[in-house]
Amino acid sequence: MKIRLLPDKTVNQIAAGEVVERPASVVKELLENSIDAGAREININVIDAGREYICVTDDGCGIPYDEMELALQRHATSKLPENNLNNIRLLGFRGEALPSIASVSKLNLISRTSISDQAWKLSIIGGNKEGFSPAAHNIGTTIEVKDLFFATPARLKFLKTLRTEQKHVVDVVKRIAMASPITTIKLMADGRQILNLPGIKENNDRSILSRIDKIFGSDFGSNCLKIDAKREDVSLTGFAGLPTLHKTNSSYQHLFVNGRSVRDKLLFSCVRVAYRDFLANDRFPLVALFLDVPPDIVDVNVHPAKAEVRFSDTGVIRGLIISALKHALSIAGHRASTSSSIAALGATNPYVLPNLPLHGRQTNSHSANYHEIQRSINNSLSSDRLELYQPSAKNEENTAKDTGYDSASLGDFPLGAARTQIHETYIVAQTEDGIIIVDQHAAHERLVYEEIKSDIEKKTVNRQCLLLPEIVNLEEWQVEKLCEQSDELKTAGLLIEPFGKSSVIVREIP
Ligand SMILES: Nc1ncnc2c1ncn2[C@@H]1O[C@H](COP(=O)(O)OP(=O)(O)O)[C@@H](O)[C@H]1O
Ligand SMILES: [Mg+2]
The missing domain is CATH 3.30.230.10 (Ribosomal Protein S5; domain 2)
Structure with missing residues (x-):
């Protein structure tokens, strides 16, 4: 077959394949156009998650009647004043959305500018102009998209369930609404209001x-x-x-x-x-x-x-x-530390826990028991963090004599007082108005991690030489990657060398 230029309609459908992946993409493009048009109120209406019907109405600047047909042509845009792609300030600039959408759906564009005393309506079906006539509309624009992908039914097969497609629509609207807080944005789906986001009045x-x-x-x-x-x-x-x-x-x-x-x-x-x-x-x-x-x-x-x-x-x-x-x-x-086991553990007061089994999981050498962890925390604390933990240490003396606790003192510990241990793993602490659960195994790992991290910062990581070096078999690319990082690993206390193409030899560990 001879080489020839494709007709506009086909070119637009090809572009639509990229720009319009699903109904949510149409909503995104239309909504962005409304924001670019300076709209303060945008109403979106979808039926069947947008597969059957999408309508976006705005009170923006509108499209002059003699530019409406142009707006539906490929690469027609009002948003690149000096054709300068290095100075993009608006959301649109490619001039592709409207022709792409129009090529795969039945589209009505109704618009009116402030200098026009009436609106105009342009209808396009599968990329072909069907009508252009006066219409009723306030200043602004409405774009209706019906039967999306009717002209490219293969795409319809790739759409997911109604629920998933609707979630994509809601997600897209939320993302755009986040960046345009002054604009009121409402979304209706199948006659039900899904979002009502009034524009903010004050910028604080x-x-x-x-x-x-x-x-x-x-x-x-x-x-x-x-x-x-x-x-x-x-x-x-x-x-x-x-x-x-x-x-x-x-x-x-x-x-x-x-x-x-x-x-x-x-x-x-x-x-x-x-x-x-x-x-x-x-x-x-x-x-x-x-x-x-x-x-x-x-x-x-x-x-x-x-x-x-x-x-x-x-x-x-x-x-x-x-x-x-x-x-x-x-x-x-x-404030963040409620999710950080180490702080949680350090900030609890364990010694109000008389006669409780406080053994860690004996089978796992990392699961030091609770007292050991507490001791190692206290030992490893730098002086500026001691304040947080000091009360626990102080209380050790008190509770040796007195096993009760003073509920008023709960407030002294940011993360309360330890009350019990469950499955020999979880420490449950009581705060003034809640409970905190610490996984002591995770806390211990965290402790070791924090220690190594601070040693790396101080460049004081102690390495121990292995009597019998360990050989670790890996994929070739993994060996390469690891060896590239060997200097960095050394500062973390790990001395490795390549050993053949698919293994490394570990000579020293932290
Ligand atoms: N809601 C709208 N209000 C005002 N003008 C619009 C609106 N939607 C589209 N237009 C006009 O149509 C042109 C083409 O839109 P579009 O195909 O999305 O390309 P782009 O946004 O990249 O310029 C825009 O540049 C703009 O001038
Ligand atoms: Mg656009």
Whole structure:
């Protein structure tokens, strides 16, 4: 077959394959257009999770009647004033969304600007113009999308259940609403109101947090830390949840670059690293973080749905996010410490526990018993942290004579007084108005980890030479990776050398 240019309709359908993955993608594109148009109130209506019907109405600037047809053509945009891709300030710029959506659905565009005394309605079916006539509408725009993917039925087969698709829609609306707090956004699904997010009237932390709380649907507002940091021309603001508030996935991690919601691997990994010392690997903190960078150091044109970005200097971004979060978390240490076993254990008062079996799991050498842990904590504490633990030590003397406890003293210990031990593993402590459970095995691991960490910082890690070096068999690539890091491992007390292609020999350990 001869080479030929594809017709516009086919080109648009190809583009739609990337831009419009599912109904939620349509909602995202339409909502972003409304925000770019300066809307203060946006109403979204979906039926059958958007598969049957999506309607987005805004009170934005509207589209002039003589530009409506152009808006539906590929690469037609009003958002790149100097055709400069290095200076993108609005959410749109590719001019692809409307023609893509129109090519795979039945679309009505109704719009009116402030200088026009009437609205116009343009109808497109599967990319073909069907009608253009006067209509009734306030200043602003309504876009209706019916029978999505009717023109490309193969795509319909890839859609998930109604529930899943609806969750994607709600998620997209929430993410965009987070970055546009002044805009009132309402979402109806099958005649039921799902979201009602009034725009904030005052631009202060309280109003913003109350909006975030409505979006997260949790008590994030009273369990978060304010983040406000700057490095070079880049600033990071927003809120980071205490480590005690966590989820099983990253859907409560809202990250924005210049007001654009992104699901970017680099940014997610920064959050993970910052919380690494406070949260288990499989738990995710809640965050709403806004990165503001000069437009010329970020490339948003790397993903058709603009979900990812590239930074020209990732070091600055990584450094800023990780240090700002870590700093906030360490300052909030004791608020955050409810999830940190070591602090929990150290801050409890164990010696009000007369006659309780306090043996650790004998089979496991790491499961030191409770007294041993307590002793090693007290021994290993640096002087500035002793204050937190001192009461426990002091109480040791008292309880030797007196096994009762004074309930008034509960308040003296940030994490209460130990009351019992369960399964020879969990220590249950009582605070003034709650209980705290500490896994002493995890606490001990944490203790060893903290010790090694502080030794690494002080460069005083003691290594012990193994009488019989240990050979560990691994995959070839794993050996390579490990050996690349051998200097770093040495500072952590681990001396390894390659041993053939698929094993390493461990000579010294911490
Ligand atoms: N809700 C809206 N209000 C005002 N103008 C709009 C709206 N939606 C789309 N437009 C106009 O249509 C153009 C094309 O939209 P779109 O295809 O989404 O591309 P982009 O947003 O990348 O410019 C926009 O540049 C804008 O001028
Ligand atoms: Mg757009």
